Amino acid sequence: MKKSDHCLLSWKRTRLQSPSGDKKTDSRAKAKWDRYMRCDGSPDPSVQQEINTFINLWCEDPEVQIKPILKECALALRLLEELEGMLRDQPEPADALRYQETLLSIQTLIQSKLDHSTEEILKWANAHSDIETGNMQTDDIITLCLWANLNKNPRHVTDVWFQFEEVGLGFELPKQLAVSDVAVRILHTHYDHLSHLANLKSQNPSRMSLGLGTREELLLEGATPVGECGEMEGDGDRRGSTQQGGAEEEVQSVRGSEGRKSAVSVISMKEEGRSGQKQLEDAQQKLEENGSQIDTMLEGDDSGEGDSTPTPMDPVIDSYEGQVVDLQQYTPLGGVFYCDVFRLPPQSQQLNGWEMRELLDTGLQPFPYPTEQTQIQGSASMKLEDSGVLTSPPVGVTVTLPDSVLFLEDPQVARWDPEGQHWKTDCISETSYDQAERKISFKMDSFYAFTLLQDSYANMPFQSWELRPLGQDSALLTITAALTEVSITIKARTRYLKCMLQSDQERGLNHILGQWMSPSGLQKAMVSAGVNIFVNQYSDKYVSVNAKDPLIEHAVYEQMALLSSAFAFSWSQWNTQCGHERLVLQVCEHLDPVPVREDSWCVYLLGARRSQRLRIKEHSEAFSPELDPGSEFHSTFLHMLRDGMSPAGQERRSHHLFVDAVHRLLRATRPLTYS
Known part of the structure; x- marks a missing residue:
């Protein structure tokens, strides 16, 4: 391995992993700025005094008419969204418990207000x-x-x-x-x-393992139950x-x-x-038993x-x-x-001109x-x-x-x-x-x-998948799932990163199709709409998967993301026949925003110690690990592809936000295992 290539891979990996903490800080700052720009006087749910004041005032408000109640519910629901966002940022255990108690207080208060409004309507x-x-x-x-x-x-x-x-x-x-x-x-x-x-x-995590204090120390300070x-x-x-x-x-x-x-x-x-x-x-009793997740x-x-x-x-x-x-x-x-x-x-x-109740x-x-x-x-x-x-x-x-x-x-x-x-x-x-x-x-x-x-895994395992570039810092991930096909466009610029869902299935998806969202927002919207192509650590218990070594698999996703502005990647039928410790996929350099021609694909075999281009094609009669004439073994997938890149391809330097987004989507869907 060349020293320059080793330094490049290490630098790319650092850039890929570093934005995590900064993005959480940026997310919180953006939420505060959005609240400031709304100028509606809404409380900051992260400030205990402000949110307690909101809860107490609304709790004591005697209003029972439905219109004002619904207006207040709208504000309460926005606060719940912010609280859930703060919980996703994985705060300290004590803060997480406080956020959850606040969240449940607001949820209960919303329901109570709706009950009072219902009673008022029924009285008349x-x-x-x-x-x-x-x-x-x-x-x-x-x-x-x-x-x-x-x-x-x-x-x-x-x-x-x-x-x-x-x-x-x-x-x-x-x-x-x-x-x-x-x-x-x-x-x-x-x-x-x-x-x-x-x-x-x-x-059922232990409170002691979370480092939590007593119940009295963690109650909402000043909030009226x-x-x-x-x-x-x-x-x-x-x-x-x-x-x-x-x-x-x-x-x-x-x-x-x-x-x-x-x-x-x-x-x-x-x-x-x-x-x-x-x-x-x-x-709250449930929270005491169950911790802060x-x-x-x-x-x-x-x-x-x-x-x-x-x-x-x-x-x-x-x-x-x-x-x-x-x-x-x-x-x-x-x-x-x-x-x-x-x-x-x-x-x-x-009765006699009088109304009695x-x-x-x-x-x-x-x-x-x-x-x-x-x-x-x-x-x-x-x-x-x-x-x-x-x-x-x-x-x-x-x-x-x-x-x-x-x-x-x-x-x-x-x-x-x-x-x-x-x-x-x-x-x-x-x-x-x-x-x-x-x-x-x-x-x-x-x-x-x-x-x-609905079965969370009705769309799995996937039938095929393809990741191809659409230009500088832009790519299209297409997954043909068991019951539907979806495409996600990823686009990054200097200061923002957006994803957009596309699908031939319009019923039930019109509200999210063609809408630019953050990667997390798109995942949440797709799951809520019933189009789940995302997996977690327990998904393999419910889906028949093509099990692969997770270390090799995730290393390949990382290297695919680094080159996704210049190379197209696709599913291969031979991936099911190469064993647990090796991966097979189709790859080709692709610089134009058009579909890849079938004769452009090459088949690659990837392992922990070396990677190689195979002689066989996707439509060959049988699988063979024979090395393609004119090619050689490489220690990593990244270096093998970079050695054969055109000058135009080498000029495409991906923005770290784009690389990060592609990497997260690949790890969230795991197409090499769930296809």
Whole structure:
């Protein structure tokens, strides 16, 4: 090896690995600058005093109208995004625990505010009732659908079916609920704040090993727990459960004419960010047990803007009871649907020109269902011929798949178990999927929070892949996966690095196709949209892989990245026939931004001690390690390619940001092993 070449490789490796810490600092500085430029007075979540003040003031705010609540939720969701970004930067354990507690406090507060707003709408259900329009309002990230059973005729009533057409959500109530004073809420959050609770539960690091102090030393200084903010205490307990443990109270019925069921209100909001719903005490207890790691669901290199490789949770399939979802194998897509039934608050009555209303201080009350051995009574139910013990038929639900998600296979349904803190597939039956309408229907034995699942590795193993240059500091990575083909354009300039996704599959991907993003942002967007081509340390347990020596494999990725502005690389069928300690791929120098001609490719055999160009071609009849005449052995892949480069190719000096981005994408997808 020439001394100059050795120095070049060492310098390139240093440039490849050095930006990590600087990028984390730049990421935090950019977040602070963006907040300053917004000039909206939003708090800095990294400053404990500011975020505590925000939480306390919002907690004490008596506002219950939906519009102001949704506006405040938008700000809270942005703060959650910043907190998650800070957690991805892998802070000190004590800081990480503090960030997580703050994050869970805000999530709980968001859910509590939505519950209060729901209660206010239901108190005035008669005034808000509009059968024709459903009082539909739409926004971006939260969809809140409310239906109140205002008028009933117990003699003629059957199961109730109602559809919120504009958002593609519907439900079917059994007869015993159709004659009760109830309201149904379907809250669709286009983010998922439940799955990371399951991840935290599955992780079990020791507090002592993290160097954490006592609980009192790590509590949010000055922050008022959500449970102490007026009537908010216990709101988290109303969420996510099946409402099975409620009191056996009499159900009032409204005196009215022939059975008319009224759609009361549907208020939707969809905003960028994330929201939470578990009670803070439970969440903080979980944090005490589980330490300070948070699962980001992304896999890449350990450098870059928010790109640090998360530590995936250990597979826990063997220790889980049956029907618990393994979040290493399945990915929740399209957010979370919270399906609840509540007692309808007393409505106003007109008497001699006066409007009278019974005021209760009980808050939003879940309606217990199923009601095991509970006889539903009241003026309506007493008229039923079958006034004995009622059974509890399942509740039907219909969901149109969100437009922002691509399901490569028929989706599966899982419901949230708030006690076990994980997703489960039990209590769900009669599932059917209409692929043409993109609509899934199923029944649940009670009211649950549920989500739609897809196999995380439905697109693996890959069928083929290609990395080719498009010019100076620009390249195109194309992966033909098992069910779809995607292309990622990588482009670097002096001060920025961007990636863009391209695909022939438009449904479910329109919102991210053709959009320039950071590498970490693109990975996150692709996983959230259902196009996962990224792997982690446990992926080989779920995918049939072409196992290779990891040290050799990652060394090849590094050298490919260094030359990706001048050389094209591609999949080779012979890679499966060369053994565990060697790699085979196709390579050619390529300086034009056009597809590579088939006759331009050469086959290379790479090992730990030497690399060589082979005599065989991709379409030869059999594999042979015979050296190509006119070539020679080289100690590294990089030096072998550089020795044969044209003068024009040697002039292409890649920017370190570009090299770093290509390297991270190759390590995140590992095409030499997963093809």
